[in-house]
Amino acid sequence: MVLRRVSVAGRRVLHMEASPAPRTASLSPSRAADFMQCPLLYRFRVIDRLPEEPSAAATRGTVVHAVLERVFDAPAAQRSARRARSMVVQEWERLLARRPELASLFADEPAEAGATAAADATEGAGDEPAVGASPEAAARLARWLTDAEELVERWFTLEDPTRLEPAEREMWVETKLDSGLRLRGVIDRVDIAPTGEVRIVDYKTGKAPRPEYAGDALFQMTFYALVVWRLKGVLPRRLQLVYLGSGDVRHYDPVEADLLAVERKLLALWEAIREATETGDWRPRRTKLCGWCSYRSICPEFGGTPPPYPLLVQDTLPLVDAGAGPAADAAGTASGSAADTPAEPAGETAVETPAGVPAGGARQAPEGA
Numbered sequence: 001m002v003l004r005r006v007s008v009a010g011r012r013v014l015h016m017e018a019s020p021a022p023r024t025a026s027l028s029p030s031r032a033a034d035f036m037q038c039p040l041l042y043r044f045r046v047i048d049r050l051p052e053e054p055s056a057a058a059t060r061g062t063v064v065h066a067v068l069e070r071v072f073d074a075p076a077a078q079r080s081a082r083r084a085r086s087m088v089v090q091e092w093e094r095l096l097a098r099r100p101e102l103a104s105l106f107a108d109e110p111a112e113a114g115a116t117a118a119a120d121a122t123e124g125a126g127d128e129p130a131v132g133a134s135p136e137a138a139a140r141l142a143r144w145l146t147d148a149e150e151l152v153e154r155w156f157t158l159e160d161p162t163r164l165e166p167a168e169r170e171m172w173v174e175t176k177l178d179s180g181l182r183l184r185g186v187i188d189r190v191d192i193a194p195t196g197e198v199r200i201v202d203y204k205t206g207k208a209p210r211p212e213y214a215g216d217a218l219f220q221m222t223f224y225a226l227v228v229w230r231l232k233g234v235l236p237r238r239l240q241l242v243y244l245g246s247g248d249v250r251h252y253d254p255v256e257a258d259l260l261a262v263e264r265k266l267l268a269l270w271e272a273i274r275e276a277t278e279t280g281d282w283r284p285r286r287t288k289l290c291g292w293c294s295y296r297s298i299c300p301e302f303g304g305t306p307p308p309y310p311l312l313v314q315d316t317l318p319l320v321d322a323g324a325g326p327a328a329d330a331a332g333t334a335s336g337s338a339a340d341t342p343a344e345p346a347g348e349t350a351v352e353t354p355a356g357v358p359a360g361g362a363r364q365a366p367e368g369a
């Protein structure tokens with residue numbers, strides 16, 4: 001624990017805080033994308049580890065990904081759309097058993113719960129709210145399941161699983177760069193041709209982005225390609241994005257220079273994160289993606305106040321001048337989450353944000369640090 005002297009309601013008091021978290025120099029595409037989208041969002045998720053409300057879109061993505069992984073458990077001839085569709089409810093129930101809090105996504109609204117409770121009281125039934133307990137809640141769950149089934153079914157129009165034997169599914173990968181930075185993540189599917197050529201496949205439950213926003217997803221794929229290249233010594237031949245929401249398949253065939261560029265970009269990004277961690281200077285970056293942020297109530301951009309920064313702040317670190325930060329030209333998206341939201345480009349200024357946004361951002365260093 002660390003003791004700090006802080007001001008609370010105008011009085012100086014001693015405040016006991018958790019010890020600084022050990023710095024784990026590792027980065028996943030999702031967290032890299034968080035920082036590029038908004039440094040304060042990264043802080044809330046990675047440093048403060050604040051919980052988030054479950055999202056129906058992200059949960060649907062998890063269920064769909066589980067079905068597309070398990071569909072390959074069956075012999076090739078049995079991998080039909082009908083069978084896969086029937087697996088959606090099964091995977092939802094399996095997920096719900098692991099994460100019962102997801103029931104809140106389809107629990108009764110207060111008014112519905114009141115009506116249900118009144119009905120239960122007259123019938124002597126229990127008063128525990130359940131998933132889909134009222135007709136309205138049950139209809140919401142049914143619609144959500146149908147949406148997931150349609151996404152699964154659409155996949156069969158884009159790829160033919162009877163002709164595929166993936167080398168890996170939901171493959172955990174991790175590698176350490178020469179700089180010491182670890183890159184990690186989960187690849188949806190890896191196919192290896194008889195010639196040894198590697199194809200990395202990622203499923204998105206959202207729609208294919210417009211070309212000007214395609215860099216986000218491409219960043220995630222080149223991130224994975226870099227990890228595989230460093231890990232196995234094989235340059236992936238093809239990166240394939242399968243957009244189930246719109247029924248599109250996008251390909252990209254990377255060359256060595258692409259992966260070296262993404263490696264430089266990640267090192268620059270990590271340097272920006274390191275500096276923000278040490279200075280406590282996690283500035284919010286307001287974009288239309290804020291509409292999907294769980295932390296609006298504690299975000300200064302929306303009138304909120306973040307909790308005290310839980311790490312020691314090094315005030316002696318110089319701030320970098322605006323525009324002097326490292327550059328990055330794309331942001332990644334997490335499967336099943338940001339993929340379902342409208343994206344906007346995280347342009348050249350994205351990684352510069354910790355030091356490059358105008359004064360008046362949200363520096364939250366605890367007093368007396």
Ligand code: SF4
Pocket residue numbers: 037038039040041284285286287289290293294295296299300301302
């Ligand atoms: S609401 Fe927007 S600006 Fe605030 S933390 Fe979330 S993403 Fe960042």
